[in-house]
Amino acid sequence: MTPIEVPPDVARITEGLRDTGYDFNTAVADVIDNSIAAGANVIDVRIAADFVGDILISVADDGVGMDQDGLINAMKYGSKRRPHAKSLGKFGLGLKTASTAFCKRLTLVSRHVAGGKPLKATWDLEEMAAANSWSLLLDTPSVDELRLLDSVAPSHSGTVVLWEKVDRLLEGYKDKQGRPFKKALDRVAAALGEHIALVYQRFLDPSDTREKTCEIRVNGQAIRPWDPFCLNETKEPVARQELEVELNGGQRTKFLVRAFILPRKEEFSSDEARVEARISNERQGVYVYRENRLIHGPDWMGMFKQEPHYSLLRVELSFDHTLDDAFQVDIKKSRIQLNEALYEWLRDKFLTGPRREAEVRYRRGAASLAKGTAALLHTPSSNVIHQKAPGLSTPTVQVVDPSSGKVEVSNKSGKTTATIRIVDPQVPAGVYVVTADSLENGALWEPTYAAKGPAVSLNLGHPYYTKAYLPNKANSIVVQALDYMLWALANAELNNLNDDNKDAFEEFRIEVSRNLKKLVADLPDPPTEPSEA
Numbered sequence: 001m002t003p004i005e006v007p008p009d010v011a012r013i014t015e016g017l018r019d020t021g022y023d024f025n026t027a028v029a030d031v032i033d034n035s036i037a038a039g040a041n042v043i044d045v046r047i048a049a050d051f052v053g054d055i056l057i058s059v060a061d062d063g064v065g066m067d068q069d070g071l072i073n074a075m076k077y078g079s080k081r082r083p084h085a086k087s088l089g090k091f092g093l094g095l096k097t098a099s100t101a102f103c104k105r106l107t108l109v110s111r112h113v114a115g116g117k118p119l120k121a122t123w124d125l126e127e128m129a130a131a132n133s134w135s136l137l138l139d140t141p142s143v144d145e146l147r148l149l150d151s152v153a154p155s156h157s158g159t160v161v162l163w164e165k166v167d168r169l170l171e172g173y174k175d176k177q178g179r180p181f182k183k184a185l186d187r188v189a190a191a192l193g194e195h196i197a198l199v200y201q202r203f204l205d206p207s208d209t210r211e212k213t214c215e216i217r218v219n220g221q222a223i224r225p226w227d228p229f230c231l232n233e234t235k236e237p238v239a240r241q242e243l244e245v246e247l248n249g250g251q252r253t254k255f256l257v258r259a260f261i262l263p264r265k266e267e268f269s270s271d272e273a274r275v276e277a278r279i280s281n282e283r284q285g286v287y288v289y290r291e292n293r294l295i296h297g298p299d300w301m302g303m304f305k306q307e308p309h310y311s312l313l314r315v316e317l318s319f320d321h322t323l324d325d326a327f328q329v330d331i332k333k334s335r336i337q338l339n340e341a342l343y344e345w346l347r348d349k350f351l352t353g354p355r356r357e358a359e360v361r362y363r364r365g366a367a368s369l370a371k372g373t374a375a376l377l378h379t380p381s382s383n384v385i386h387q388k389a390p391g392l393s394t395p396t397v398q399v400v401d402p403s404s405g406k407v408e409v410s411n412k413s414g415k416t417t418a419t420i421r422i423v424d425p426q427v428p429a430g431v432y433v434v435t436a437d438s439l440e441n442g443a444l445w446e447p448t449y450a451a452k453g454p455a456v457s458l459n460l461g462h463p464y465y466t467k468a469y470l471p472n473k474a475n476s477i478v479v480q481a482l483d484y485m486l487w488a489l490a491n492a493e494l495n496n497l498n499d500d501n502k503d504a505f506e507e508f509r510i511e512v513s514r515n516l517k518k519l520v521a522d523l524p525d526p527p528t529e530p531s532e533a
Helices: 010-019 024-037 068-075 094-100 125-131 143-152 179-199 271-277 321-327 340-350 352-377 379-391 463-472 476-495 502-519
Strands: 042-049 055-061 103-111 119-124 137-139 158-166 215-218 239-246 252-261 285-290 293-299 313-319 396-401 406-411 414-419 433-436 445-450 453-459
Touching: 010 094, 010 125, 024 042, 024 055, 024 094, 024 158, 024 179, 042 143, 042 179, 055 143, 068 094, 068 103, 068 119, 094 103, 094 158, 103 125, 103 143, 119 125, 143 158, 179 215, 179 293, 252 321, 252 340, 252 352, 285 321, 313 321, 313 352, 340 352, 352 463, 379 433, 379 476, 406 476, 433 476, 445 476, 445 502, 453 463, 453 476, 463 476, 463 502, 476 502
Parallel strands: 042 215, 285 313, 433 453
Antiparallel strands: 042 055, 055 158, 103 119, 103 158, 119 137, 239 252, 252 313, 285 293, 396 406, 406 414, 445 453
16 A cells, blocks of 8 residues: 555635634633633733724733744644643644634734744735645734733733634624724623633632632723622532542542522622622523633533523533543533433432522512512402402302301302411402412412402412413403403302312312413513523
């Protein structure tokens, strides 16, 4: 057999590597990883457009710089492994693939030592394709490039990554000098800042001792860390497991899983803390950290849907580089894949308790919201029932013992002694629909004595109430229709009650209520508070 060199086509390969699936925030974070790996204290990201609207993006740092060999290796597709295995850089491809996902010209400027001569290397995809060559361009940095380096590392070692010919960031703007384009660029910078605040929270927070603290700026603004678990408020996780794993070859390592349930709106220590928590549907789920850097989430990784009643639950899964293969970390360090056993353990065992508790706390909040609106919500229904009472078939109810709820019901079957809910005797006449924080056995409704006559109690904590009533609180017709139906069911029960069917009526209410709970499970919940996302 005769070996033959078959070099890949430059244009085809470089264009293909532009489509590895990076979004902008993930791509910039991949470059920031290199700065952190270089031990930077300050990382300065700039996103701007020149006078003709061409976008320029730079990431400058004051970390350990590179000599010529280091510069060439950094620009090599599949660069050599870093000496430290825990480094945030992993595959030796991130700098190139992340950058060229958005630009056609990638430049690296670096000063190896304090007072040393800065060096420059460039990949220009258009020139490479025209020459069908993998020749790296080595040059002397321009005045502007040196200014970027010196702004962060004056006479100090450091590096600048520069993206030019940016063609995949803000497409579709014909007027790149107009206000809409500039506002869109500002939104890109703001979104990047939020991403950095979350992804590098443990590096940005001086009080977090897990990592060396560094400062990251976007367009001159220092990014404040954002803690998704609100440790100043939650204090402790509701569940915690540190699991040991034996790898192939016998090496033992471990990873950590913690579940946090955030306070409800009214339970935060301050309005500022509540706003900072950014409680919303989109921020619930699992946050996955590799070497203290967020690489995935938040989401439920396909285990569950994001639903409002789990909006208070946030879960941390942290591991180090030793589990990269086990968790199948992808090239962008933005996704992991759990093996089946771990996936099922997380879903069926670890998360069961925290999810149940998060739903209970959410329901308390929903019931509190419902209670605040219930006083006026059902008044129109009571008024109509009161007006039409003479023409309705209703029983006579006489209270025997208010403390126990014992009453005597005179109906079609004669007289029957029963135990029903009795509300405050001070309730004025004409009130036929009342509410309760909860009802026995989780029933949605039950017959009640109120205002000297038969009424119905509605369970504010039942999902049917929060999902059917509250979204329609501004629609009086819908609310009245629901009230009439439930009042009619409660009244029919009292009007047909006898000693033989008491238990059957109760079982009927419980069964209907349970089925309704299951049926409305997929309906949207009204927010217990405005989204702070």
